[in-house]
Amino acid sequence: MKPSDPAPQTPDDRPADPRAEAFQGVRAARRSELAEDYVELIAELIHTQGEARPVDIAAKMGVTAPTVAKTLDRLAREGLVTRARYRSVFLTDEGRALAQECRRRHEIVLRFLLSLGLDAETAERDAEGIEHHVSERTLVLFSAFAIRS
Amino acid sequence: MKPSDPAPQTPDDRPADPRAEAFQGVRAARRSELAEDYVELIAELIHTQGEARPVDIAAKMGVTAPTVAKTLDRLAREGLVTRARYRSVFLTDEGRALAQECRRRHEIVLRFLLSLGLDAETAERDAEGIEHHVSERTLVLFSAFAIRS
DNA sequence: GTGATTTGTTAGCTTCGACTAACTTTATGC
């Protein structure tokens, strides 16, 4: 009869499966990871060096200069940084807020791993990846554990 | 100029910066994340349903069927799965080994988060992302903590 | 001030991971 009446199994963008929701959440986090690492690093460079130059960003990130340039353009498009040709990079208010939030998370995760007994180098490496995948709830527990230990 | 620069030159493909190494490690982990989630899920489907069908993979992953098809082709190219047109998917020995390893990590991270006091839903969601960024050393500490608590 | 070095940009290439649209094959219902 009518092949279009019952709306069978995929009601629009509903996953309907808790697992699918988890994976979608992870994919969403993955999309913001790079922006987060960039603004965090830019804030740090501005703080320690006085300015954030693309060449330093490239060195710290371990990528080439053109990669940095393209990414910075994207961040500018997204309103996180401002830049002028051949000049160093600045954070917008939004970028600065994000950087601060990221730094906080990074710190919490790092201190937590260290308080668990992990060596500094591994802790830094793990934290750099984990920080983008911890919920606010988990951060609360991490903080509590680190303080109490 | 800044005389505080510790690494004045970048001779080969050497990062020379510990931070850059961390970021490169994270990027490497990112590249295997999807393959890991797929083989883990495929193993689970084979175990619980008897077979791993693309339609079920798509539902659990929360993506569309063509996305699954393309990813499965890539996994086949990489020697992790085998497939025949219109048939369900099988793991190679290598794929099965990877799946087992991933399941182990996933379990450790999940149990750790739960033992910290996190609710089940958030724990599952966080574990799905974190699992790809924990070193073996960290896993040891996670296991020890979960057992001890 | 000029030449060399460093830094930054642009163009173009590649792979990945997502999507939609359109099609084919397989399975189901009756």
Place this chain on the structure above:
DNA sequence: GCATAAAGTTAGTCGAAGCTAACAAATCAC
């Protein structure tokens, strides 16, 4: 057995993130 529904595939698009090569601008050394 056949029509229809479900599952799977193919083709094509898009943006992100990496790279190299080549060039332009800025800065340094002197």
